[in-house]
Amino acid sequence: MAYFPLFLLFLLLGLSLSPVISTNSEGNALHALRRRLSDPTNVLQSWDPTLVNPCTWFHVTCDSDNHVIRLDLGNSNISGTLGPEIGDLQYLQYLELYRNGLSGKIPTELGNLKNLVSMDLYENKFEGKIPKSFAKLESLRFLRMNNNKLTGSIPRELTSLSKLKIFDVSNNDLCGTIPVDGPFATFSMESYINNRLSGPELQGLVPYDFGC
Template sequence: MEFSGLFPAALAALIYLSVASCNSEGDALYALRRSLIDPENVLQSWDPTLVNPCTWFHVTCDRRNHVTRVDLGNANLSGVLVPELGSLQHLQYLELYKNNIRGKIPEELGQLKSLVSLDLYMNNFTGELPASLGNLKSLVFLRVNNNQLRGRIPRELTSIASLKVVDVSSNNLCGTIPTSGSFARFPAKNFENNPRLDGPELQGSVFYETACT
């Protein structure tokens, strides 16, 4: 009799945790909506009064109603990203390419441990590429080309063994190009059009400059 009472309680607790998680993910995405300018109303369905964000357009969830994809590429969005995005712990794809989003890339994106693809190319991002992205051990695609990023390429990225594509071309990066770890296989064209970027480091004639900004 004792065990028969435990199962419904455990199930209720599981449902509560799942709903709470979905609500927190919805809060994070709604914070993003509030920070973006959306002239074409592509985010009109992002209604915070719903139980979870899985019914919103451009959002994909898994069977447990966790957000796994945000697809907002080429949507004529502007504004800035928000640190709340770091709470999307099940997110695998963050697709925000070909917009007019400005400001810094939040360091909190380094908390997205399930992230496979980060596509921020062809925007107006400024500041440095966060070193915290080196925590994304599942990351395969990192494309931030055609922005206004400055500073060095974080060496923390070289420790991500899963990386298959890194494109930082057409920014204002400086220092030298890493050649260790996963960076040993990336073509030179993925680093071009950064006037202050030297390298690759493998040549030995250019030293890694930590002070570049």
């Protein structure tokens, strides 16, 4: 039975030599994002999954408690898709992904980012519908999704976002009527140009989504 301790020794040695992948959920979420992206200019080269947390990575900002509060990847020449893991960045306040080649659907899990103040997804290739889950982003002030390939109507659930100051969905393929309740009463028509929208709807009447 002397071979058992030797076997155990080799097992422990093997574990000690293997890469230590971060147990930090935010680091894991960002590493999952990196695996989905094409990065021809290596802007994500510093994203090392063996670190305890991602606060030393470029384009990532953390608070004093080492929680990720800002992701700055605007105009970074990246492409690919976003996955549900991005919803694990629960302390995120600023999500800047504008002017890239990102495609696919916008994950509904973005609605889990309750601390989000600004989300800039404009000038990409996102398609599909605007997630209704965005209505849960009660701290959101800036939401820009213009110049994509989004379809469907503007979710009426978004009228509950009382702090929303900027909303831009111009240059997509949205249809239906434009909400007028809540913060939508203050947005200019330039926020909606170059779509198939037929609003604004009449206040107090049930909206009808023409052509959707």
